[in-house]
Structures are given as C-alpha cells and as structure tokens.
Amino acid sequence: MPRPRSLTAHQIAAAALAVIDRDGLASLSMRAVSQELGTSTMGLYRYVRDREELERLVVERVLGEVDTGPPDPGASWRDQVEVMARRMRDTVSAHPEAVPLTVVHRHHSPAVLRWAETVLAVLTAAGIDGERRVIALRALLAYLIGAIQLEHLGPLAGPGTAAITRLPAGDFPHMSATARTARHVDADQEFLAGLRLLLDGLAA
Structure with missing residues (x-):
C-alpha cells in the first residue's frame, strides 16, 4: 500500500x-x-x-461515540440517569477488547467529562447536591466501570460461573446455588437490575 x-x-x-x-x-x-x-x-x-x-x-x-447530550427532560431523573448509563455501556460494549483501556485512560477523555456533566445536571435538578452529589456520581461511575468489566471479562454465562456451580455444596452452599441461578440471568438483566438497585439507594 x-x-x-x-x-x-x-x-x-x-x-x-x-x-x-x-x-x-x-x-x-x-x-x-x-x-x-x-x-x-x-x-x-x-x-x-x-x-x-x-x-x-x-x-x-x-x-467519543457516546451520546452525551441531555436525555428527555420530561422523563424522571432516574430514567434520565438510566439512559446515560445505557449509552455509556452500549458504546463501550461495542468494542469489548478495548474495555481495559477505557478504564485505565478514562480520566483523560473529554467525552467522559461531558457525560459526567450531563449526569450531574440531572442529579442537580433532582435535588441531589453537595457531598451527596459527589458520592452519587462516584457510585454511578464505579458501578459502570465494574459492571462493564465483569460483563466482558467475567460474564455470568462464562466458564467461571460454571466452575462455581460444581463447588462442593457442603462447603459452599450459597455460592454454588447462586451460580446455578446466575447462569439464567442475561447481561442486560444483570446490568439494569444492578443499576436500579443503586438508583433505589439514591432515591431513598
């Protein structure tokens, strides 16, 4: 060439x-x-x-492909945050091999700053401010980072879960039983259910 x-x-x-x-x-x-x-x-x-x-x-x-624009202002703040979280997850998940890089270098990304600014605006409008807003943003970022990594590096449908199901039930009754259930939880269900638990805590 x-x-x-x-x-x-x-x-x-x-x-x-x-x-x-x-x-x-x-x-x-x-x-x-x-x-x-x-x-x-x-x-x-x-x-x-x-x-x-x-x-x-x-x-x-x-x-840079993440849509960082404000979500529907007529939606609830929880739905708006969920939209922002899904945008980030869906964009990063399109390139699973690059997931570790997005974790390591996210601090240098203007796109992440724009995404965070939009999320903070949603939280502020919902009356979440001060230290509570700091913790809310950090918790959302921590959840996103962890959830995306787990989905691609240790998925519930992967061999790790299958191995846990074979642990001796007498020694690990809860782990083995939970792993058997986990094999029927798909990636979308896992991500959204976990996110909603976090939002429940913010709303409390």
Whole structure:
C-alpha cells in the first residue's frame, strides 16, 4: 500500500481500534497500527509518541461515540440517569477488547467529562447536591466501570460461573446455588437490575 502523505488522529485511532477489534488488545503495537495504515513504523512515530498515546487515541475514539447530550427532560431523573448509563455501556460494549483501556485512560477523555456533566445536571435538578452529589456520581461511575468489566471479562454465562456451580455444596452452599441461578440471568438483566438497585439507594 502507498504511504499516505499525512495522517490524522482520527485515522490513527480508527486503525488502532481495528487492530484491537480484530486481533485483541495484546496485539496493539506501533508496528501493527502502521501496517494497518500502510505506512512505516518510524513514519507513525511522527504522529504518536508511544503506545500510551496510541491507547489514549483509541479510548477517545471509543468514548467519543457516546451520546452525551441531555436525555428527555420530561422523563424522571432516574430514567434520565438510566439512559446515560445505557449509552455509556452500549458504546463501550461495542468494542469489548478495548474495555481495559477505557478504564485505565478514562480520566483523560473529554467525552467522559461531558457525560459526567450531563449526569450531574440531572442529579442537580433532582435535588441531589453537595457531598451527596459527589458520592452519587462516584457510585454511578464505579458501578459502570465494574459492571462493564465483569460483563466482558467475567460474564455470568462464562466458564467461571460454571466452575462455581460444581463447588462442593457442603462447603459452599450459597455460592454454588447462586451460580446455578446466575447462569439464567442475561447481561442486560444483570446490568439494569444492578443499576436500579443503586438508583433505589439514591432515591431513598
């Protein structure tokens, strides 16, 4: 392939994400991305300092697709927060191999800041402010981060749950029984039910 005259951050991020989606996160390297772009590895270094910068470009490429606009103002604050949480989860889940990167580099993402600003506006309008608002946002972020990681790195339908069902019932009666039930809970049900439990706590 001919070497492009110039590269944009969008092109580089798209190429890196293509490598991750196709070959897994472990395959991400300057060399792999340069091959995806049809340029030399040294040529890529003209635009990107190192792998960490490459990872940040990928994260902003993924998170930049999140709709951070305000949800329907006529909906309840709980429904609005649920919409924002689902937007984040659905966008990140479209690139499961990139999930670890979104966790590590989220602090550098303008998209996450815009998402958080919208959520804070919803909470404020609901009368949740001060320290309670701080804790509410942190709790929502913690839930999202944990739920997305569990869904892709340790899903209920995965081998880990199956292994727990085979634990000796005499030693682990609750774990084995819970795992047997868990195998019938799908990912959407798990995410939304957990989110609603959290919102119940905020509403109390």
